[in-house]
Amino acid sequence: AQTVTQSQPEMSVQEAETVTLSCTYDTSESDYYLFWYKQPPSRQMILVIRQEAYKQQNATENRFSVNFQKAAKSFSLKISDSQLGDAAMYFCAFRTGNTPLVFGKGTRLSVIA
């Protein structure tokens, strides 16, 4: 079974600083997709960034980037120049083919002004 582990229940970062959220996963598949979702207090799930396992290049979306280490099965999210609006729950997620998303337990990020 595929599992996703987020070992940091809570993290905090000063505004304008950089923070990295950790995620590891376990799978025997070679082709899969990894995601980071943000869930603000509204509880709407927002896709932050997505990575295809076959791509060696790390995905980036503006201030958000990932460090994808396929051999280590690691998929960390780096948020640069943190903003107050970045405060939310962040979920790492994984899926293969047409299977449903499997979520980690989440990391609650606080941004300190």
Place this chain on the structure above:
Amino acid sequence: GAVVSQHPSRVICKSGTSVKIECRSLDFQATTMFWYRQFPKQSLMLMATSNEGSKATYEQGVEKDKFLINHASLTLSTLTVTSAHPEDSSFYICSARDPAPGDEKLFFGSGTQLSVL
């Protein structure tokens, strides 16, 4: 961009009654939709996969007779919580897959907070 509409956003009901939650894909046809449940300060737990025109696939431990899922059209899936009990109180979220070739994406509804008194 593609939007998934979920309704109602909040519902309060008496114990023993049934509640229906709708999930609609507004500008794409979703052959597959997913229903998740989220307890406070916890992650999303998959309840079932809803397939248009066929029976839903339920995850282990989810009672299919209690959580009825119907996916009668390519744009609508419904989750009915039957004979609701207080322990069914939770946040329910649907998601739908836009199968556009080359760039398949998954979109989430805004969720439904169910409170059973």
